[in-house]
Amino acid sequence: MRRNSSAGLSMNGGLRLQVLTTDELEAVHQATLEVLQHTGVAVYSAEARERFAQAGCSIEKNLVVKIPPYVVEDAIRSAPEKIVLPGRTPDRDVVLEGRRVHFTNFGEGVKIYDLDTGELRGTTKKDLELAARVVDSLDPIDVMEKAMGSQDKPEVVSAIHNFEAMLTNTTKHIFGGPDNGAMIEYILRMEAVIRGDSPETADRCQVSFITCPVSPLQLVEECCDIIMTSARHGAVVNVLSMAMSGASSPINLAGTLVTHNAEVLSGLTLAQLTKKGSPVVYGSSTTAMNMKTATATVGSPELGLISAAVAALSRYYLLPSWVAGG
Secondary structure, rough: OOOOOOOOOOOOHHHHHOOOOOOHHHHHHHHHHHHHHHHEEEEOOOHHHHHHHHHHOOOOOOOOOOOOOHHHHHHHHHHHEEEEEEOOOOOHOEEEEOOEEEEOOOEEEEEEOOOOOOOEEEEEHHHHHHHHHHHOOOOOOEEEOOOOOOOOOHHHHHHHHHHHHHHHHOOOOOEEEEHHHHHHHHHHHHHHHHHOOOOOOOOOEEEEEEEEEEEEEEOOOOHHHHHHHHHHHHOOOEEOOOOOOOOEEEHHHHHHHHHHHHHHHHHHHHHHHHOOOOOEEEEOEEEEEEOOOOEEOOOOOHHHHHHHHHHHHHOOOOOOOEEEOO
């Protein structure tokens, strides 16, 4: 079981970047509660709206759900601070807790240079299988994110092919997008067969799921379905906002951080309303838009500032975080 080094502790080792004070974190939190209560989040799943309604939220005719602060804060308290991500074997387990820092590969590549021809082409299942083997051999990478997609497989089942490619080629814990809740059911059954599921190993699921709210402030049906299905099965779900400052969120970074926070906390709240105590990772791939090219500035100083602020917010809430690098 891996417990990596910690960052930001009061000691002579480690690196700490404090981008927000405790008072500033509280200000972001209070602004987020105000947005969730008075502006609300558009929720496109009837089942999810029903769960919110039963918890005391108001549902508008335009499908906007307005969430009272007590519902959000109760959900934050019930989400676990510590999450163990099982590998195929216990020595591959990763513990998310406190300030421990772990690493994963970058994900979601859509193009690749062919190793044999040098041609730039779309990615295939075979590419993902090879990437999984590379990740498996690199000790600094603790868990695997889906590096690219199986574009050579039918889109409606590509998620199953993606997870099969990773499960059969790495012993590390795996994160990936399942497309919808129905795919989670198939993926979990496949994972159990590959692992050789037994009553003694039923809690050692090797996969976790990623889903993204749509900015600004929308939980689309597939996102809700993934969150609720993961919660029902006790699977880890990474609710990862991809807000883009100047495009789908306010141009100032503080405003973007509030929008981002509202999206993630609304997803976390839905998970807890589905099953109290469900494991949720506070995720971020939020960055700023390049105003000249209208593209996401991955690897920019703004992304670094946002990621540092997101990590601080996750510690404020006592939640494990997943933040983008570049």
